[in-house]
Amino acid sequence: MPGAHPSEIRAILFDKDGTLVDFNRTWFGITMELAHKAANGDADRARALVAAGGYDWEMERFRGGSVVAAGTINDIVDLWHPELTLEEKRERIRAYDDYAVREGSRRAVGIDGLRETLERLAAQGFILGIATNDSEAGARTTAEALGLTPLFSVIIGYDSVARAKPHADQLELFSARTGIPASAIAMVGDNGHDLEMAHAAGAGLAVGVLSGNSTLDDLASLSDAILGSIADLPDFLAGRGKALRG
Template identity: 70%
Template structure:
């Protein structure tokens, strides 16, 4: 296992890692689905299921379009073959809903503030890298009074290529002046961990607070923890 003592920056996924994914995104997805389905509840539920919601387990499945993709991926799933201008407009509209509903519904993972405060006090530079939009990530951070903890907040639209490509982690490295080898990536989906490896990150840390199981994360994770509340113990003591 790579040495945690070499880490000086920690880059967090947002949904499922810092905030409760299902509580936040179920409302967003159903708001969008009902608008498309003209309030036909059965049709809206079918759209949510297509996006990855498991109605029996009442959660989004790890690796699904909603759990791991971007708003653009969702538009392409629900509205295939749109003309370019219509696709761009639809993505912008969906992003607007995600910003508004996401910030209103966001609930932090247990221990969120204490964890971030402790890590900053120990000298770590922190960031967010999400497949949500940058505006959505900033709105959520503002709603939960988290903005001051982060040296960078990076959305899928902040870079040319979103996760699992390395671009977001490389942008965090550029903004903080840290080498990728000194950065730990923390996330609840395999695309977070794949980005870490693609970018040459020092650590790929999986968390079980989101949509993926230990078995799903294990092949790509250097370390798996229950949630970010375990990180102060991993990096520098209890």
């Protein structure tokens, strides 16, 4: 799938969980705790809810593209609480969002080499941003907790736009706020919906990373290039590194 030449890229928009943050180490415990709340303390029911959300108990990881790995809090509430009224769902979304903002930032574990990689990219002149299906508040508090806020020009959550990934809205907002056309932006993410957004918005590059929940096969048809993690990105964009695919 042809994309822009790396030399044409001026800005990089990152997914958060699985791309900047170790998804399973950060979110498994939080998801289990929310599931216990949803199940009113029934441990078996909580395990079933987490499995429905995409956790593979044999592999001990969330599946790529699953509701927990790729969806929003709204999607999780819809899955776990189909019996609630609209107003009850809104209240549950607010409660879960508040918990996720607080605990997601407190327990955030960065991908290996996170700060060094972002500092290298900034030194290379790239404008950096975050686009996540977590809330904007969650993304901001996590960036702050990891000491990364000064490195990002724009931080966008699912609630910053009308439509979350895989729609184009987040990348279009990043483009509007930075003044950089989509064709000069690389979208980097670990799930298919990240790359689908890149194509929907006309991004210059759709770069998949294997640091999250997806496999090479999951991302192959959607990516212009696939890297092991963002640690490979500075050399790749400088023309010195080789992608696993692309």
